[in-house]
Amino acid sequence: MSVGLAAVLQAAVLAAIVAATAGPLGNHLARTFTTDRDLAPERWIYRLGGIDPRADQRWTSYLISLLAFSLASILAVIAFLQLQAHLPLSNGMGAMPFHQALNTAISFTTNTNWQSYSGEAAVGHFAQMAALAVQNFASAAVGIAVVAALIRGFTRERTDRLGSFWVDLVRGVVRVLLPGAAIAAIVLVLGGVVQNLDAPHEITTLTGGHQQLLGGPVASQEAIKELGTNGGGFFNANSAHPLENPSPFTNLFENALMLVIPFGLVSAFGVMVGNRRQARTVSLVMATILGLMVLGTTVSELAHPGTASQLAGAAMEGKETRLGVPASTLFAASTTGTSTGAVNAAHDSLSALAGGALILNMGLGEVAPGGTGSGLYGMLILAMVAVFIAGLMVGRTPEYLGKRLGPGELKLIAGYILVTPALVLLGTGVALAFDGPTSSILNSGPHGLSEVLYAFTSAANNNGSAFGGLTSATTFYDLALALAMLLGRFLPIVLVLALAASIGRQGRVPVTAGTLPTDTRLFAGLLLGVVLVIAGLTYLPALALGPLAEGVR
Amino acid sequence: MSASASLRQFAAAVRVLLVLTAICGVAYPLAVTAVAQVISPGTANGSRVEVGGKTVGSRLIAQPFDGPGWFQPRPSGAGEDGYDTLASAPSNLGPNNDDLVAAIKERRAAYAEANGVPVSEVPADAVTASGSGLDPHISPENARLQVARVARERDLAPERVRALVDDATQGRTLGVLGEARVNVLELNARLIETK
């Protein structure tokens, strides 16, 4: 079978798996966030946490709970990383430097999982489990909670109460992430992923040399890393590492894991707003962008432009033999389309245009299909931008799902689409203006610019993948990227929750023939255009000096 | 919302975080470990390869094979000398990087000379470093091109070595997933047993 046909079929298998799970998972998610019944373990958690699960929070209160939880999380992760020498199962790992611990803490609590450290060299098993894995669950659940709150803004009328953050958080973990991760972890173990608590121990190789045999709770971490679109690898090489991703099967499985909840949430959105066609339209746009990105990167990598790749005869630098080009590009497009950031190949070694496509994929706001929760709320915001422009063009005050988009809403929406590009471009501009940060660049010329652009795009969009050549374990990058991650996560969340309250306070405008239909192919096309044009226009100058300049030379 | 109310929220946050840490950070990985050790201890412990009752490595992790009598794994960027499991990493060199061009040229020439093939036929995976630096596989073409050399060095009939390679070759999973590959450690381990 030709590599092209195999690539198409491999993508088709992935699409089929995701499509098959989205519906049932969507129903489950919708039930999770609408039911009045608490499960027994949830009641225990509420009791231990001192939480009233029936309290319906106003948006400010919801936000404060969320921020309080995230702050507690950041402090806890820093503490674990700084104190790990005194913890069990640490395999002799010492305290992480403070700026790196801060970066890591913010990175994991913001669902970014940017890693300026190397897992096998810097973090012991206990901190992996109790600090990092916990945030893999929690940060994913926070994202899901925010989108649940936004959807309630659409479904509720004349109230600014958005539900309970604590209930959304706990249910997201207990009903969705924990069972999902447990099943996935076992599948991964069966597929070859390591799962023990062993410290590295030396063995004598076949030729009499010595090598450290590694262990660790890898599968349990890997499962939630993908399912929660986190992306932080147990090992430095992330999903390229054979102990994290040993076979083409585990690779496809991990690839599917990062897509199921984002697409499932879209389906849940359809159920919750009582209109599955709206959800299908959003899914169609997400899938189209993802498909375009897969196509673009795969074609570029199979053509392997670039002097080194041409010399080698294939774009295999930074790729694993068992995966090959198509499984690597499929994974790369998925990991940048979601906010996962797990990598199974070195993005820095991708051909210029494929690398550029990944930067653009993140720059679109990670909406294809985006991170758990964040992808859907990002796409809904963009849908509202599309509705606003198109709504004017049909001669009505724009409305989406029966909620009007007036000046108040537009301020929040405009703020949202402004935040991330501003962080990316300002961060990149500042880094490139100074000698210190530019000395971290590995590859020279336009490719080096791409490394910095990629870093800030990844951080501000909470992706976490990297052009790994950039030495980011410096004080500047640890702090600058931490700031980008922090603001790139929480400013949008503030705006989304405020927006949820703003539309929740409204009544509902009935649908008439004069209402802009937002569940048609035409609207899907418009939304696609808005997503591509807004991000395209924002990032084109920067991309021109990086990937484009390298790619068209 | 007042400061004291915010403080109460923070206290609740700390308590919930503690509970979640116990559940997701301790109970969950330990439970998965327990199940894994029961149902699939082989994979859960790193897919170890044993020769003569001794663990010689993991079938998932590349190791260096010095000497022309072994099938050679891909070049590695992990650690100073490569294949360092405590420093998994790709080279991160860009597609137009001059250092990478130089390295590929060098590896290509070395491979061509060692295996007696024209430089134009040197497989890509033989001259490029993998994503992890620990890639346990090489492409079937790469393995086949090494057959003659290994057979010569080991005084084995090329057909027998060739048969070992064919035997060790895995196709795409389900015919479409990933790529065909040969596990170097397993192949070399079979090689020892072959007389």
Add this chain to the structure above:
Amino acid sequence: MTALTPTLLRASIPGAIRKLDPRQMIHAPVMFVVEVGSVLTTVLAIDDPSAFTILLAIWLWLTVLFANLAEAVAEGRGKAQADALRAARTSAEGRRLDPATGAEHRVPAAELQVGDHVVCEVGDVIPSDGDVIEGVASVDESAVTGESAPVIRESGGDRSAVTGGTKVLSDRIVVRITARPGETFIDRMIALVEGAARQRTPNEIALSVLLTSLTIIFLIAVATLQPLAGYSGALQPVVVLIALLVCLIPTTIGALLSAIGIAGMDRLVQRNVLAMSGRAVEAAGDVSTLLLDKTGTITLGNRQASEFIAAPGVEPLELAAAARRSSLADETPEGRSIVVLAEQQLTAAGRTPETVGAAAEFVPFTAQTRMSGLDDEGRATRKGAGDAITRWLAETGDGLPADVQEAANEIARRGGTPLVVAERAGASDPARALGVVHLKDVVKPGMRERFDELRRMGIRTVMITGDNPLTAAAIAEEAGVDDFLAEAKPEDKMALIRKEQEGGNLVAMTGDGTNDAPALAQADVGVAMNSGTAAAKDAGNMVDLDSDPTKLIEIVEIGKQLLITRGALTTFSVANDVAKYFAILPAMFAALYPGLDRLNVMGLASPESAILSAVVFNALIIIALIPLALRGVRYRPASASSLLQRNLAIYGLGGLAAPFVGIKLLDLVISQIPGVA
């Protein structure tokens, strides 16, 4: 409507220049950024002059100027109208009555207070707005409405409101002043047409927010491009960065936004509708429920005779002749319509309508008899409601024959009004019923099509009538409205509006009476008829000077057109950016990375020429689109889907393609300029 004449353009130039004042420009953030860029470029051009920088500075200033021109032109169109209105106002003087003595004092209109009583006689200009409290007069309201036919204004009832600046043509009235000085209808109208009172509407503010955020994004993108370019080894001249910024920020819509709003209000004024706020105009575009009064809006003002149904044994023509006789003296429209129908039938049958004797005596309709008719030489002819005629018949003879009663009932069932005609040949003869006249409401021609159109636009029409539900249903069916409210009292109307609004609908209605006022105030769009009471006019947020209730439909269309124009030009503006990137990015960086010249798909001659062409295109497109901004995007009632499809194709795809052509053509010219090529 004249769109853009050279005269208007010339007259607007001084205003456009005055608007360069940064304190004014800051209100249009997009154009303010361009102005700052123009100043910077000018300074740089003076510091280091070259053909390129000088031309760039000139065209950046022109960009700002063109934007101001658009606004000035839009305002200019209202100015002429305002001047005429002002003339009507300033000449006025009032004859104030002293409440104690009843003596008259002449006082300037500006000194009249609310509650003052003034006398107006033939030839007087009414000094301020008020209600007639005494007398009847015909008034020339052409100064306000442009309509030369005089109107009657009288005390009491719904025609008591008079407008300051209008002129009494006959008789004498006493007016109680209802407007404070400077707040009269004409004052408000002047402020409106001059744009002085124009407040930005919710959608306009929302759009500005979006445009401002796009501007900030592009500002950051361009500002951060410099360190990126520096890292790459190709620091850019600041003027080039300014040019890029100006081309990227949404200047087209930014320049025309205010003009579109002013022109939208102006379009209403041209149709003789005064909107008290721009918000109301926008709300008109959002209306989803339209409440229309039956009489005068959906149907012609009065019922008309449509057929004669003869009693058994009565010759149809005999009935027609009798019906005509009974109505000869009836000056009501219903009566006249009976005469017309009867004469048509008689003439068609070759009979000459008879003349009536000199001694004939008209019997007028009274509340007691509820009949009218004619007594001519002993022959008495009567028409009236069934029960009234039954009583009259009973005086001299039999009751109403069953067949006639049945015919009358049938007409009532079909929503019509039956009038029974009866006659007594002589004083001693018994009276007998001849048959029934079918009076029916006549739906104005074209109404059904209009309602179908509204339905396609997503607007439900509800007919409001005092008729019984049976009659109402029949007319609703005939007119094609979606729903009706029968036996409607003012409270019912109010309740209906509230109910619709609770369901999220925006409601529009018209009204003229004082008892309409609460409903007019409650409706999202309340159009008061200018002929109506002051209370009604105060309660509504629009006044129709023509007092034409069907104009509500046009108002809705104008509201929609306003929003569509904004959306279309925004789409166009943003879509334009794609081509500008293809012009400017290779111009900036092809020297550094020759491969990037592949982006120069237009084959522009030189970097300088490419940048200038993009900037010039960006400026000229503003001028080119002023007429569209003033006229509004063509609007045909259609569903939202088909509107979107059409406008996306024209302004989205057109916006993508147009600048490629325009910039290429400009480049052909500009590259000939020495020092640029």
